[in-house]
Amino acid sequence: MAMAMxxxxxxxxxxxxxxxxxxxxxxxxxxxxxxVYAEDVVSFDVEPPLEHVGVEAKLKNWGRVFTVFREVxxxxxxxxxxxxxxxxxxxxxxxxxxxxxxxxxxxxxxxRGTLCFQKRAGGWVVVHDQASVPxxxxxxxxxxxxxxxEV
Numbered sequence: 001m002a003m004a005m006x007x008x009x010x011x012x013x014x015x016x017x018x019x020x021x022x023x024x025x026x027x028x029x030x031x032x033x034x035x036v037y038a039e040d041v042v043s044f045d046v047e048p049p050l051e052h053v054g055v056e057a058k059l060k061n062w063g064r065v066f067t068v069f070r071e072v073x074x075x076x077x078x079x080x081x082x083x084x085x086x087x088x089x090x091x092x093x094x095x096x097x098x099x100x101x102x103x104x105x106x107x108x109x110x111x112r113g114t115l116c117f118q119k120r121a122g123g124w125v126v127v128h129d130q131a132s133v134p135x136x137x138x139x140x141x142x143x144x145x146x147x148x149x150e151v
Contacts (some may be wrong), residue, residue, distance in 0.1 A: 044130040093148040
């Protein structure tokens, strides 16, 4: 019984961390995002290079996003969590959208996301994240016009 309750508490804490990401992106709050990521986070993001290491590299990516958007939103769909005692992972579809700095509205594109969490000092932080789009094998190009189905 206690183990099940702890699992529910951990899942709620992880969902809150994902909510913190959504809120921090909307507010363009790098300090808020810093609280979600481990200092040694490794990120396989959609933009080069293949690997971004450390929280400063991750926040630099978000900083670039915040300069591209005047107003930005992040939408999460189909979130599924798998939670253990010390590690957990989330899979989801995510989409950045909003108003670009030049005033143009953009619907953005959906990406596949995986967030790997580790419990450190009693709290859950992202130690690895990956965002990707499928690619067309023949052309070698990413396919960015897909939309997830509702679950």
